[in-house]
Amino acid sequence: ASASLFKVAETGEGGLEAVQELLEAGADPGHADREGVTCLMHAASRGDLEVMQALLQAGAPWHDLDCEGNSAGEYASGMGHTGAVQLLLEWAVQAELILGALERSRKRRSAGGEQEGVGGAGERVEEGIEAASRDKPIDFETASNADYLASKVEYSQDTLVDAEGEAVMMEWERPLMERHAAMLCAAGGDVMNVGFGMGIVDGCIASHAPRSHTIVEAHPGVLARMRAEGWYDRPGVRVVEGRWQDVLRQLDSYDGIFFDTYGEDGEDLREFHRHLPALLKPKGIYSFFNGLCPDNMFFNVVQGEIIKRELHTMDIETSYEPIKMNPLPESIWKGIKHRYWHLPAYMLPRCVKQ
Ligand SMILES: C[S@@+](CC[C@H](N)C(=O)[O-])C[C@H]1O[C@@H](n2cnc3c(N)ncnc32)[C@H](O)[C@@H]1O
Known part of the structure; x- marks a missing residue:
């Protein structure tokens, strides 16, 4: 199903309906080829907002990079699709704002000596988001x-x-x-x-x-x-x-x-x-x-x-x-x-x- 999803994202054939069916069938929204090109990058380079939205909502990372270091944002802007750039920008900003807030709250709690594993549902949600963004690229210099x-x-x-x-x-x-x-x-x-x-x-x-x-x-x-x-x-x-x-x-x-x-x-x-x-x-x-x-x-x-x-x-x-x-x-x-x-x-x- 992931290979079929990749094809639909690349060609647009079948449109949103095909994408949704394949996602329901278990296709990986973050699927990439050997060059690191993802479904989202293909949809972005066609400026297909509906398919991009469906992929992002299903968990496709906005920040994956191909072998040359380009993200879906570069694919969209390279083809002049300003709507697609805006969609990715808004998604990325919201995601990073939430992740940043969670990260700070986690640091505050661990600095306050709170025990891990007693945080209930809120903590589980946080762990889920962190797991989904393990290789979050947006980071600054870390030298002390x-x-x-x-x-x-x-x-x-x-x-x-x-x-x-x-x-x-x-x-x-x-x-x-x-x-x-x-x-x-x-x-x-x-x-x-x-x-x-x-x-x-x-x-x-x-x-x-x-x-x-x-x-x-x-x-x-x-x-x-x-x-x-x-x-x-x-x-x-x-x-x-x-x-x-x-x-x-x-x-x-x-x-x-x-x-x-x-x-x-x-x-x-x-x-x-x-x-x-x-x-x-x-x-x-x-x-x-x-x-x-x-x-x-x-x-x-x-x-x-x-x-x-x-x-x-x-x-x-x-x-x-x-x-x-x-x-x-x-x-x-x-x-x-x-x-x-x-x-x-x-x-x-x-x-x-x-
Ligand atoms: C990138 S350089 C600044 C270059 C400057 N804009 C110029 O035009 O040459 C950074 C400077 O910030 C100083 N610096 C680093 N941490 C600082 C801090 N916490 N407070 C004040 N200065 C700091 C460094 O010692 C260094 O001189």
Whole structure:
């Protein structure tokens, strides 16, 4: 039945009725061929919303990838089926919002020392969803912030690397940092950047001469660099030493805020966002380095949409400006442990407090 379902999804022959019959007969909605192409990818590339809906409802994962790293989202957008892209996006966002909430509640309960296996029906539902999403792809960097902050960093002309040889910051990001800085400084005013790195965005912010310029940085090696480069003595610049989590009380409110740390994950970003209503002045603009899911464009868009909805609940409205990215030359990754950018576009976030 699974092979027949695959054929129907590919050709559309028999339509929704055939799909439903085959699913009832036990066909696997997530069936894939040897190249990793799934029923959902075929339905998406034909823009067949009804069949896509039936497959998703039957449990077809929205995030499966073919051998080349494409998801159903890429199949739909590659064929210009905007309705199919929207359907997948909405499905993915809802699924990830629910999974994220469940994951947080599970962590809270295990941190509170609650015993496992006594949670009743709610817990069983949660386990079922977790089992269904075992290889959930949407995840952020997992390196520990504490380990990073306790280890050495090394600067060269074009990179800042950590003790593992992972890139913390690279010069190729400069044009993006220029765009972020111009957006944040548009209204002049008071601007804060969290995470100095190579000082690229701070150099750009300084070139716009804002009323005040606050920099939050936690790494001793980076702080030493800032001291050597004279950042502590620049007029209008205030350096706040420490992890942003630990120095919140020393901060004011700002017209522009940029966030770009390292060794932190999606939960840290969410945590920072919880403080934005207090940190942003009315009409203040916030932006962050959008390296969310840097291996897959559709996942990046899904994650961006989740953040947009979360910020909306705080009266902060987000839009993304797509910036086309030319492929980066292989040579720039020489000596770097992992390549951290693969996407054809950078979705520049602009989040405005209402
Ligand atoms: C990717 S770099 C920032 C690059 C910067 N945007 C630029 O233009 O060069 C990240 C920086 O965040 C700092 N950092 C990491 N965790 C931090 C935290 N919890 N609080 C403050 N700074 C942190 C790192 O030490 C590093 O300097």
